[in-house]
Amino acid sequence: MTKLLISDVTIMGSGFCVIGLEHAGTILRSIRPLPQRGNTWMVFPHKRGDILSFRLSTLPTEGPHKEDRPSTGILGSTVHVSEAELVSYLRRAEVAENASSLFRCPVHENRRGSGVYVEPDSASRSVCGCELHNIHLQVFPNVVRGTLLLPSGEALRDLPVVDRDWREFIGRASQKTTGANRSNG
Secondary structure, X not given: OEEEEEEEEEEEOOEEXXXXXXXXXXXXXXXXXXXXXXXXXXXXXXXXXXEEEEEEOOOOOOOOOOOEEEEEEEEEEEEEOOHHHHHHHHXXXXXXXXXXXXXXXXXXXXXXXXXXXXXXXXXOOOOOEEOOOEEEXXXXXXXXXXXXXXXXXXXXXXXXXXXXXXXXXXXXXXXXXXXXXXXXX
């Protein structure tokens, strides 16, 4: 049985992608526990900061998602840590200072669409955190996009915001129809 500290819950198609931190000796590493069937959790009532127990496969996975681990589902939950505690754990996990160290390979700007991409076979990981010097969010009717400024000075432009909590927060904030932060016209 493996305990994971849930660090991210993102929207992926019609389901949720979940990332958790696993203690691996003296280091923390990110794992993407998969549900019993499929690649996304259709229902995931847990939140960032929850510690959940899984029975994870030990077989390595192929493809671009190097941290995927099939599971037999959630076996139980223990405690919830505060956002401040979670951030301290995330800072001890994988953290990149520049674009190429995010996936340990060259990152390319998508000239025909938005965001950035890597060649799937060149990446040695698919999950990594990063320190930010600045973030710029743009809210459109059906999508939120962000630009991140990394410590290296590199900007990652036009990235879709897929974090479940951020999307819910922005959705609630955009329902406000008057006030200084909302256009009346």
